[in-house]
Amino acid sequence: MDITVRHTEPEDYEALHRIMSGPRAMAGTLQLPFPSAEMWRKRLAEPPEGSYSLVACVDGEVVGNLGLETSPRPRIRHVGRIGMAVRDDWQGKGVGTALMEAALYLADNWLNLTRIELHVYVDNTAAVALYKKFGFEVEGTHRRLAFRDGEYVDTYSMARLRP
Numbered sequence: 001m002d003i004t005v006r007h008t009e010p011e012d013y014e015a016l017h018r019i020m021s022g023p024r025a026m027a028g029t030l031q032l033p034f035p036s037a038e039m040w041r042k043r044l045a046e047p048p049e050g051s052y053s054l055v056a057c058v059d060g061e062v063v064g065n066l067g068l069e070t071s072p073r074p075r076i077r078h079v080g081r082i083g084m085a086v087r088d089d090w091q092g093k094g095v096g097t098a099l100m101e102a103a104l105y106l107a108d109n110w111l112n113l114t115r116i117e118l119h120v121y122v123d124n125t126a127a128v129a130l131y132k133k134f135g136f137e138v139e140g141t142h143r144r145l146a147f148r149d150g151e152y153v154d155t156y157s158m159a160r161l162r163p
Contacts, residue, residue, distance in 0.1 A: 001058060003094055005102035008053035008065065013041040015055070015062030022088035028124050029085055030146055052111075054102055056086075056095045063087045064095040066103050070111065080113040084127075096130050104134060108162060117159040119145070128156065136160045 008016075017037040019025050026033050047053060050072055056064035064086040071077060082103060086095045107113040120127050122141065136158040144152035 001093070003063075003098040004057050005054050005098050006057065008044060008055045010041070010044045012055055012062055012065075013037060013044050016040045016044070016065055019062070019065060019085050019087045024088040024091060025085045027148065028121065028127060029083065030119065052103075052106060054099060054106075056099050058090070058095075063090040064099055066099040068103050068107065068111075068116075070113065078113055079115045079117065080107050080111065082116060082118050092126065096127070097133075100130065100134050104160075114162045115159055117157065119155045119157060121146070121148070122154045122156055128158075131158050131160075134160060 014037055017035060017040045020029070020031055020035045020040070023033075044053070048069075050070040052068040052070075054066045054068070055062045056066075064084070066082060066084040069081045071079065084096060084099055086099075104116070107116055116136075118131065118136070119142070120131065122128075128138075137160070138156045139159050140157045142155045142157060145155045146153050
């Protein structure tokens, strides 16, 4: 299986809608369920400045996405934040690894980011393991940060620092 990563194009909105409509993918994000395809179309058509979006494809089909956001604020221009989702039927097959490799290559070699940070649910053990594989460390626990499926849940704040 060959996973390719490329920049997200506006016409990918239906594929991102499908990814974020999956119950497992949705449960791992801070997004609300039942996203509209139109919301994704608008988001991809008019990305904010400092926003970089990547998709992972297998045989031309989009199966995962990763967003990397930077700030225009001078004192934190070296910091990026990531969020990622993999389609339910493609989780555990290397898609997250391919997206992380591409995002960190972009961050390290083109954007000169020295800190990449993220939030991840403490019960998302697969994601935590993936991030640790790429040098992310847990910096703290945010108790009851998010409301998911009828209850408050904790998240880890994780970051990867590059010298």
